[in-house]
Amino acid sequence: MQEGGSVNKPLYSTRGWLFFRSRRGAEALTRVGATAIILVCAVIILIPAAWMLSTSLKTLQEVLTFPPKWIPDSWMWSNYPEALTFLPFDIYFRNTALITFAVLIGDLLTNSLVAYAFARLRAPGREILFTLVLSTMMVPYQVLMTPQYVLFHRLGWVDTFRPLVIPAWFGSAFLIFLLRQFYRGIPSELDDAARIDGCGFISTWWRIMVPLSLPALASAAIFSFTYNWNDFTAPLIYLSSPGKMTLAVGLAYFRHRYGATPWHLLMAASVVAVLPCVVLYFTAQKYFIQGVVVTGVKG
Amino acid sequence: MRLRLSMSQKEALAFYLLVSPWVVGFLVFQIGPMLASLGFSFAKYDIVRPPVWIGLNNYEEMFFGDPLFWQALKVTGTYTFLAVPLGIVFSLFLAVMLNQRIPALSIFRTIFYLPSVISGVAVSLLWLWMLNPTFGLINYLLRVLFGIQGPKWLLSGPWVIPSFVLMSMWSVGGSLVIYLAALQSVPTELYEAASLDGATAWRRFWHVTLPMISPVILFTFITGIIGSLQTFTQAYVMSDRGRGGPHYASLFYGLYLFQNAFRYFRMGYASALAWVLFLIILLLTSLTFKLSSERVFYAGGR
Numbered sequence: 001m002q003e004g005g006s007v008n009k010p011l012y013s014t015r016g017w018l019f020f021r022s023r024r025g026a027e028a029l030t031r032v033g034a035t036a037i038i039l040v041c042a043v044i045i046l047i048p049a050a051w052m053l054s055t056s057l058k059t060l061q062e063v064l065t066f067p068p069k070w071i072p073d074s075w076m077w078s079n080y081p082e083a084l085t086f087l088p089f090d091i092y093f094r095n096t097a098l099i100t101f102a103v104l105i106g107d108l109l110t111n112s113l114v115a116y117a118f119a120r121l122r123a124p125g126r127e128i129l130f131t132l133v134l135s136t137m138m139v140p141y142q143v144l145m146t147p148q149y150v151l152f153h154r155l156g157w158v159d160t161f162r163p164l165v166i167p168a169w170f171g172s173a174f175l176i177f178l179l180r181q182f183y184r185g186i187p188s189e190l191d192d193a194a195r196i197d198g199c200g201f202i203s204t205w206w207r208i209m210v211p212l213s214l215p216a217l218a219s220a221a222i223f224s225f226t227y228n229w230n231d232f233t234a235p236l237i238y239l240s241s242p243g244k245m246t247l248a249v250g251l252a253y254f255r256h257r258y259g260a261t262p263w264h265l266l267m268a269a270s271v272v273a274v275l276p277c278v279v280l281y282f283t284a285q286k287y288f289i290q291g292v293v294v295t296g297v298k299g
Numbered sequence: 300m301r302l303r304l305s306m307s308q309k310e311a312l313a314f315y316l317l318v319s320p321w322v323v324g325f326l327v328f329q330i331g332p333m334l335a336s337l338g339f340s341f342a343k344y345d346i347v348r349p350p351v352w353i354g355l356n357n358y359e360e361m362f363f364g365d366p367l368f369w370q371a372l373k374v375t376g377t378y379t380f381l382a383v384p385l386g387i388v389f390s391l392f393l394a395v396m397l398n399q400r401i402p403a404l405s406i407f408r409t410i411f412y413l414p415s416v417i418s419g420v421a422v423s424l425l426w427l428w429m430l431n432p433t434f435g436l437i438n439y440l441l442r443v444l445f446g447i448q449g450p451k452w453l454l455s456g457p458w459v460i461p462s463f464v465l466m467s468m469w470s471v472g473g474s475l476v477i478y479l480a481a482l483q484s485v486p487t488e489l490y491e492a493a494s495l496d497g498a499t500a501w502r503r504f505w506h507v508t509l510p511m512i513s514p515v516i517l518f519t520f521i522t523g524i525i526g527s528l529q530t531f532t533q534a535y536v537m538s539d540r541g542r543g544g545p546h547y548a549s550l551f552y553g554l555y556l557f558q559n560a561f562r563y564f565r566m567g568y569a570s571a572l573a574w575v576l577f578l579i580i581l582l583l584t585s586l587t588f589k590l591s592s593e594r595v596f597y598a599g600g601r
Contacts, residue, residue, distance in 0.1 A: 048429055051425075141529060142553055151331070167328045171321035171324050201310075233557075248421075248532075263431075273420075277416050293480040
């Protein structure tokens with residue numbers, strides 16, 4: 001078969017035009033066009049991030065000038081210490097890290113055990129129970145927010161980290177789903193063999209499933225980390241004393257504590273607040289993408 | 300007496316044991332609170348004093364005596380109606396472009412997903428600054444590139460929802476990654492067969508690509524609706540101290556519910572609001588499934 005069948009078509013004056021009439025040529029043309037569009041969109045996506053960095057290194061005077069400058073006259077690195085000491089951001093940072101890691105450990109442990117059970121162990125009612133797990137993803141947080149507050153208020157947990165950490169140790173539907181999808185892809189001969197060798201269910205999980213599912217656990221860990229690092233609603237509701245605030249709440253609070261909005265300092269503090277997630281993203285982006293794909297496409 | 304269990308009984312027992320944390324959490328942190336909230340929704344309750352049964356009063360007030368409820372519904376509905384379809388079209392468009400075997404694919408994918416990693420307060424503050432009417436970058440670019448005097452965005456009623464929609468477009472990376480993976484899993488033979496039949500690129504997209512990835516579009520559509528109906532953080536940060544201004548133009552449903560629960564301590568009324576939101580989500584989800592059942596194509600029957 002001739003390439004694109006273009007040979008029988010009337011010839012045009014230039015060879016270049018003929019090339020673009022052929023199938024391979026048309027494909028090349030599409031690819032060039034697509035690359036151009038993508039390039040423009042990528043720049044558009046990056047502009048706000050660049051603007052954030054640029055603002056964080058200007059003086060307030062320079063921030064409030066028109067037309068704006070991309071490159072500050074002098075790089076105000078001192079904005080960073082100034083922003084971070086205006087409010088006790090070191091304490092917020094520590095609190096956020098503490099909560100995020102306490103949730104992370106619970107998330108990994110509980111959800112991988114639950115997911116293993118759903119993926120491998122046969123029991124009556126398993127499918128119904130799994131449907132129930134999935135259906136809880138449809139329940140909006142707003143429905144649970146008020147009565148959970150009442151519950152934690154009764155338990156005396158308000159203004160402690162407990163309402164933010166302890167529920168996570170009882171599993172999350174999204175992560176159970178993510179890990180179960182992955183576990184189902186592991187050949188069952190492997191854990192059958194371990195079982196025949198006399199391993200119990202827990203040790204099969206620990207010796208076979210955990211080592212083989214490290215990529216999925218990495219995805220789960222990343223989701224857990226970024227979600228809790230950025231979470232605003234729950235810390236806003238439960239934490240009230242200044243020494244217990246998290247970065248997200250502190251940032252929102254910052255905006256109103258200063259007279260005129262100090263955009264340069266706000267952006268500096270924001271850069272610091274998002275930095276852990278950005279670093280994590282660039283070092284482990286394979287697992288970010290994988291996690292999104294597993295939950296989105298293979299659902 | 301020693302209990303002798305068969306292999307399958309042991310397996311079942313292990314299953315129940317291993318899923319028990321989730322079951323306990325489900326009962327204590329989900330079903331329990333949900334039932335309590337359903338109860339509160341028929342009561343006047345401020346946490347300090349015990350709840351007082353008032354029947355359907357909360358719902359009656361909501362539907363017949365509270366213009367802010369309708370305002371919150373309108374704001375959230377308009378936003379969802381704009382942001383979800385636009386987000387799908389935009390991210391699908393980008394995914395199709397990325398799927399043209401372009402160079403440096405993984406670098407571009409990294410860039411597009413980046414904003415999704417830093418969602419939350421920092422992003423809201425950044426956009427608040429971007430959309431600043433006098434010194435913000437958006438209005439500057441509008442003037443330089445198109446010679447347009449930009450609107451006052453978050454300070455001017457009719458431009459508030461478009462501001463939020465614009466901001467949400469920045470975070471399309473999540474669904475973009477999903478679409479890209481879905482596009483890559485469409486068998487190439489299908490395209491080759493369509494080409495041999497003389498289908499143009501547009502017809503190939505319409506008759507091969509779209510049906511093949513329709514389950515994924517449905518998934519992102521539903522999760523998108525559920526997510527955007529719950530919009531809270533952006534609304535809280537970007538409207539002055541979570542008031543939902545100006546003139547309630549950014550009074551998202553989630554924000555109004557939060558105000559009732561934690562500003563006015565009207566736990567009963569907030570619970571009623573929450574249940575109405577839940578019913579709306581259930582209704583929209585089942586409606587979507589119903590309407591899409593004939594259009595969504597599942598390879599291999601499923």
